[in-house]
Structure formats: structure tokens, C-alpha cells
Amino acid sequence: MICLTLVATLALAHLSVAQVSVGVEAIEAHFQQSAVVPDLLASFNPSALISLNFAGVGDAQPGQLFAKEQVAPTPTVTIAAANSSVSLTGTYTLAMVDADVVGSKLTNGQTRHWLVNGVTVSGVTLSNSSAIAITEYAGPAPAAGSGPHRYVVLVYSQPSTFKAPTAFSQANMGVSTFDFNAYVTDSGLGALVAGTYFTVEEGTATASISSTSAVVSSTLLAVTSQTHTDAGATSSTGTSPSATESSKSGASSLASGFTAGIAALALAVLL
Ligand SMILES: *[C@@H]1O[C@H](CO)[C@@H](O)[C@H](O)[C@H]1NC(C)=O
Numbered sequence: 001m002i003c004l005t006l007v008a009t010l011a012l013a014h015l016s017v018a019q020v021s022v023g024v025e026a027i028e029a030h031f032q033q034s035a036v037v038p039d040l041l042a043s044f045n046p047s048a049l050i051s052l053n054f055a056g057v058g059d060a061q062p063g064q065l066f067a068k069e070q071v072a073p074t075p076t077v078t079i080a081a082a083n084s085s086v087s088l089t090g091t092y093t094l095a096m097v098d099a100d101v102v103g104s105k106l107t108n109g110q111t112r113h114w115l116v117n118g119v120t121v122s123g124v125t126l127s128n129s130s131a132i133a134i135t136e137y138a139g140p141a142p143a144a145g146s147g148p149h150r151y152v153v154l155v156y157s158q159p160s161t162f163k164a165p166t167a168f169s170q171a172n173m174g175v176s177t178f179d180f181n182a183y184v185t186d187s188g189l190g191a192l193v194a195g196t197y198f199t200v201e202e203g204t205a206t207a208s209i210s211s212t213s214a215v216v217s218s219t220l221l222a223v224t225s226q227t228h229t230d231a232g233a234t235s236s237t238g239t240s241p242s243a244t245e246s247s248k249s250g251a252s253s254l255a256s257g258f259t260a261g262i263a264a265l266a267l268a269v270l271l
């Protein structure tokens with residue numbers, strides 16, 4: 001880890017502010033076009049970027065479609081502050097929930113696939129060494145024919161006033177359904193710092209899934225104010241739902257720039 005930290009410290013100098021700024025706008029747009037906002041979150045204004053890296057797969061693009069086997073191992077997570085004014089020195093809670101297919105309201109709650117309290121960040125290094133895994137990472141396993149499920153990974157600020165609800169105060173709870181937003185409110189979690197998502201579909205959907213609108217990259221502020229582009233770096237693989245496909249050319253170049261920047265950190269954050 002000492003070597004990785006050293007590499008990260010050196011590589012950080014090459015991460016342009018503009019690139020991170022584009023990444024923040026891109027992930028906000030992804031959450032809108034995939035309807036994570038408003039299906040799961042009322043709003044999403046992140047102050048940092050996270051990227052998931054799965055062994056044997058590499059860095060996940062926002063919204064990328066995976067086979068469940070690809071995302072079975074616990075991912076490593078990289079994080080970068082949106083700009084130098086953002087401090088990542090607090091304590092955080094990391095969660096992954098299944099927001100189901102586009103348009104799902106999930107009145108009975110979301111399936112909890114990962115919930116860790118007490119995650120810490122020091123500079124660009126994030127650690128779970130003093131954390132409590134309420135639910136250890138459990139890979140997606142959507143029902144066959146149920147469509148492309150959105151697995152949303154979120155990092156919340158965990159203030160000193162945070163108090164885990166009794167039902168979620170013990171380590172090593174298995175996967176179960178809970179009201180995610182009630183958890184956030186009841187426990188006293190703070191700001192939503194960062195988030196990303198990926199999709200997994202098992203079999204062929206037996207019902208048509210609502211479409212979403214496309215990310216119009218030219219309308220992103222950071223793009224219009226940025227002189228360089230990442231054209232040619234559009235290596236994103238399939239995303240879902242289908243309407244997302246039509247938006248990929250705009251969004252994926254942004255996402256690729258973002259992922260490249262994050263990957264340049266060469267920092268595997270073990271969670
Ligand atoms: C830094 O990022 C935060 C979160 O995105 C934003 O609110 C703030 O305006 C930014 N500050 C500067 C100086 O760009």
C-alpha cells in the first residue's frame with residue numbers, strides 16, 4: 001500500500017481540475033438520464049467522484065451493463081475531490097442499493113447490497129480500517145426477466161452525530177430490503193458526497209422498461225467552458241436501459257475522461 005500511495009501522490013498532479021469538473025457534471029447527468037434521480041434520490045449534487053474497479057474487469061463506466069459474475073467480487077473504489085476547496089478528511093458511510101429498473105418506486109424499500117459505516121478518507125486514500133460493515137459487499141443477483149437493475153453506490157458524510165438505527169447497528173447483517181432514504185434520515189447522515197451506478201440484467205426482460213432521456217453533452221457547463229476534448233476515448237461498453245445507448249456518444253466520452261483521470265491516480269482503495 002505504501003507503493004500505491006506513492007504512485008497516487010505523484011499521479012495526482014496530472015489530474016486536471018477541468019477533467020474532474022467534467023466528471024462531476026457527467027455523473028450528475030447520468031443520474032438524471034437513468035432516473036436514479038428521482039427514483040431513488042430527490043437530488044444529486046456530488047462534491048467528489050468515485051470509480052469502481054472490479055477484478056478482471058477494470059474500471060466501471062457510469063451505468064455500464066455487467067454480467068453478475070463480473071461484479072461478484074468486492075470492487076475497489078477510487079475517489080477524487082471535485083476541486084481543491086473540497087476536503088475529504090471526514091468520516092463517511094458507503095452504501096450500495098438496488099434501485100431496480102427505471103421507473104421503480106419500490107415502496108417496500110431497496111435491497112441493500114453494501115453498507116459500511118466509519119469509512120475514512122485521507123487525501124485521496126480511503127480506508128475501511130476503522131469501519132463497521134453492517135452489510136459486506138454482496139454482488140447483484142436480479143431475478144431473471146426482471147430487466148436491467150440499477151446498482152447505485154453512494155458515499156455520504158457521516159457526522160459525529162450519526163447514530164445507526166437499532167435495526168442496522170450490528171455488523172454482518174445479510175442482504176435484505178430496507179427503506180434507504182429513511183435510513184439516511186433516521187441515522188443522521190450528512191451530505192451525499194459522491195455516487196455512481198452500474199447495471200446488471202439477468203435473462204431477457206419480460207416487460208418493456210420505461211425509456212430515459214439522453215445526456216446532451218454540449219449542454220454541460222464544464223464542456224462548454226473547456227477547450228480540450230476527450231474525443232477518441234469512447235471505449236464504454238454497453239449500458240442499459242436501451243435509451244441510454246443513444247446517449248452514449250456524448251456521455252461516454254465524458255465518462256472515459258473521468259475514468260481515465262481517476263485511473264491515473266492508480267490508487268486501489270480497499271473497501
Ligand atoms: C468545488 O466543488 C464544489 C462541489 O462540487 C462546488 O460547490 C464549489 O463551487 C466548487 N468550488 C470551486 C472554487 O470551484
Ligand SMILES: *[C@@H]1O[C@H](CO)[C@@H](O)[C@H](O)[C@H]1NC(C)=O
Nearest residue numbers: 074116128131132133270271
Ligand atoms: C474492508 O475491506 C476488505 C477488502 O474488501 C474486506 O475484506 C473487509 O471485510 C472490509 N471490512 C469492513 C469493515 O468493511
